[in-house]
Amino acid sequence: MSNPATLAVTAAGADAAAGMMSDPRGARPRKILSRRNIFIYGTLTVVALYYLLPLYVMVVTSLKGMPEIRVGNVFAPPLEITFEPWVKAWAKACTGLNCDGLSRGFWNSVRITVPSVIISIAIASINGYALANWRFKGANLFFTILIVGAFIPYQVMIYPVVIILRELGVYGTLTGLVIVHTIFGMPINTLLFRNYFASVPEELFKAARVDGAGFWGIYFRIMMPMSLPIFVVAMIIQVTGIWNDFLFGVVYTKPETYPMTVQLNNIVNSVQGVKEYNVNMAATIITGLVPLLVYFISGKLFVRGIAAGAVKG
Amino acid sequence: MIFTALVVFLGGTIWTIVYSFTNSKLLPRLRFVGLDQYDRLWSTPRWLASIENLFIYGILSLILSLLIGFILAALLDQKIRFEDTFRTIFLYPFALSFIVTGLVWQWLLNPDFGVQSVVRSLGWDSFTFNPLYDQRIVIYGLLIAGLWQGTGLVMCLMLAGLRGIDEDIWKAARVDGIPMWKTYLFIVVPMMRPVFITTLVIIASGIVRLYDLVVAQTSGGPGHASEVPAKYVYDYMFAAQNLGQGFAASTMMLLSVVIVVVPWAYLEFGGRDRRV
Numbered sequence: 183m184s185n186p187a188t189l190a191v192t193a194a195g196a197d198a199a200a201g202m203m204s205d206p207r208g209a210r211p212r213k214i215l216s217r218r219n220i221f222i223y224g225t226l227t228v229v230a231l232y233y234l235l236p237l238y239v240m241v242v243t244s245l246k247g248m249p250e251i252r253v254g255n256v257f258a259p260p261l262e263i264t265f266e267p268w269v270k271a272w273a274k275a276c277t278g279l280n281c282d283g284l285s286r287g288f289w290n291s292v293r294i295t296v297p298s299v300i301i302s303i304a305i306a307s308i309n310g311y312a313l314a315n316w317r318f319k320g321a322n323l324f325f326t327i328l329i330v331g332a333f334i335p336y337q338v339m340i341y342p343v344v345i346i347l348r349e350l351g352v353y354g355t356l357t358g359l360v361i362v363h364t365i366f367g368m369p370i371n372t373l374l375f376r377n378y379f380a381s382v383p384e385e386l387f388k389a390a391r392v393d394g395a396g397f398w399g400i401y402f403r404i405m406m407p408m409s410l411p412i413f414v415v416a417m418i419i420q421v422t423g424i425w426n427d428f429l430f431g432v433v434y435t436k437p438e439t440y441p442m443t444v445q446l447n448n449i450v451n452s453v454q455g456v457k458e459y460n461v462n463m464a465a466t467i468i469t470g471l472v473p474l475l476v477y478f479i480s481g482k483l484f485v486r487g488i489a490a491g492a493v494k495g
Numbered sequence: 496m497i498f499t500a501l502v503v504f505l506g507g508t509i510w511t512i513v514y515s516f517t518n519s520k521l522l523p524r525l526r527f528v529g530l531d532q533y534d535r536l537w538s539t540p541r542w543l544a545s546i547e548n549l550f551i552y553g554i555l556s557l558i559l560s561l562l563i564g565f566i567l568a569a570l571l572d573q574k575i576r577f578e579d580t581f582r583t584i585f586l587y588p589f590a591l592s593f594i595v596t597g598l599v600w601q602w603l604l605n606p607d608f609g610v611q612s613v614v615r616s617l618g619w620d621s622f623t624f625n626p627l628y629d630q631r632i633v634i635y636g637l638l639i640a641g642l643w644q645g646t647g648l649v650m651c652l653m654l655a656g657l658r659g660i661d662e663d664i665w666k667a668a669r670v671d672g673i674p675m676w677k678t679y680l681f682i683v684v685p686m687m688r689p690v691f692i693t694t695l696v697i698i699a700s701g702i703v704r705l706y707d708l709v710v711a712q713t714s715g716g717p718g719h720a721s722e723v724p725a726k727y728v729y730d731y732m733f734a735a736q737n738l739g740q741g742f743a744a745s746t747m748m749l750l751s752v753v754i755v756v757v758p759w760a761y762l763e764f765g766g767r768d769r770r771v
């Protein structure tokens with residue numbers, strides 16, 4: 183008796199073979215193992231392995247005990263899997279005097295990222311909409327300044343912002359950092375939304391106006407529902423950007439309000455004590471987990487977002 | 496709100512430039528000293544080292560990431576199977592922060608446990624690859640990590656560019672019997688000029704801001720061998736309490752970005768009135 187699983191596999195194999203045969207329709211038939219294919223797939227596989235290597239090393243290191251790390255090499259899989267380093271990184275790792283692990287940084291980052299993303303996208307989408315559809319006086323100048331603003335290195339603006347935040351009394355607080363992220367996320371997101379809304383046919387907009395819809399009516403009833411993808415793209419850019427930010431975190435917060443990246447750097451690069459490489463790697467993975475999840479879930483939309491997001495200062 | 500952003504951007508930038516001409520130390524003060532800060536800046540060895548590092552890193556990173564990114568994109572564009580899988584793998588480092596990137600590579604390049612020790616344990620005892628503790632090659636250690644993180648982005652931009660090339664061009668080239676590499680080099684690449692320029696500007700403006708990676712991977716060391724301008728700015732503003740120096744250095748950073756961006760913006764947006 184052949185078991186059903188094997189049957190299914192053979193069937194799938196036959197299918198694939200059939201697909202392959204009918205695939206290059208019309209062109210000259212190709213050998214699967216041609217020199218060209220070996221070259222292409224070989225190169226791509228080698229490069230892919232190189233790209234995956236650090237992720238692999240991170241994971242295996244974080245699952246080993248310290249004695250094993252000291253004797254083995256970094257590429258060897260763990261002999262004895264232990265989750266101790268993960269627990270320690272999350273709840274007990276020390277930064278300076280605090281020994282409550284990365285969890286604090288994680289929650290700080292969550293409390294920074296969520297409001298910043300929501301506020302900046304809300305504002306940027308309305309701005310983009312206004313720029314694209316309600317051409318006011320000086321809209322072009324405004325637009326140019328935005329593009330230029332996206333390229334100015336942050337270093338030129340960080341100190342004046344310190345003064346502003348101090349005057350507002352929010353220097354060193356999470357609120358302060360949320361304001362900073364909202365403001366600095368503005369150019370790129372406004373650009374993104376403006377470009378998207380500019381591609382919406384004008385007739386649609388005019389028809390809505392004839393029907394008596396106003397500024398907000400058009401925005402909420404027409405523009406927003408039909409531009410969900412761009413909202414998702416903006417969210418991807420903002421979530422990964424804000425989560426990964428280091429400079430603003432280190433300049434505008436205090437140890438209690440450090441976001442995750444800053445805390446991670448302090449844990450790993452602290453000079454006191456014995457270096458616990460497994461805990462460090464566990465902490466590194468935990469920090470990278472949120473953007474990685476966003477990346478793997480969002481797929482193609484991420485690709486679309488990066489082309490726009492890359493300009494970000 | 497957007498006006499606030501503009502006020503902060505323009506106001507902040509102008510403020511910094513103005514104060515870079517003062518002798519502010521711990522607190523910003525309006526006592527002008529002309530170009531003193533810039534004089535001092537350009538005679539500080541650490542700043543000169545930072546600029547040199549940025550140049551080496553920048554030029555190599557530009558060339559290599561364009562080259563590798565383009566080759567990967569060209570390979571992916573051969574109507575291959577598993578294209579999505581490969582693309583996902585090449586791009587995932589880009590989702591990670593520079594801090595994570597720097598720390599991973601710090602671990603991989605660790606002389607006692609990382610690549611060097613593994614190669615040695617395979618029998619090649621004299622193998623030496625220790626970029627993070629060797630002043631002469633530390634910048635290449637950063638480069639490896641930086642390329643790992645950023646090439647995926649270049650590949651994606653290039654792939655988008657390649658997909659925009661008309662199929663007929665390929666057919667015509669094949670009919671004329673032009674070898675593939677020649678088609679790429681002499682037909683496709685020139686056609687993709689705008690994509691190359693945009694990518695170039697994006698990479699270049701990212702290079703000028705290089706900061707997190709250095710902080711995480713080497714902290715500027717050994718010695719000052721991997722210092723970069725952005726780190727100089729931060730250290731002088733917030734650690735050395737020498738604001739004037741920090742302002743002058745950041746103004747220089749702005750200047751370098753302006754040199755890169757303005758010609759591009761002029762080419763891209765100037766002259767023609769079109770919706771971007």
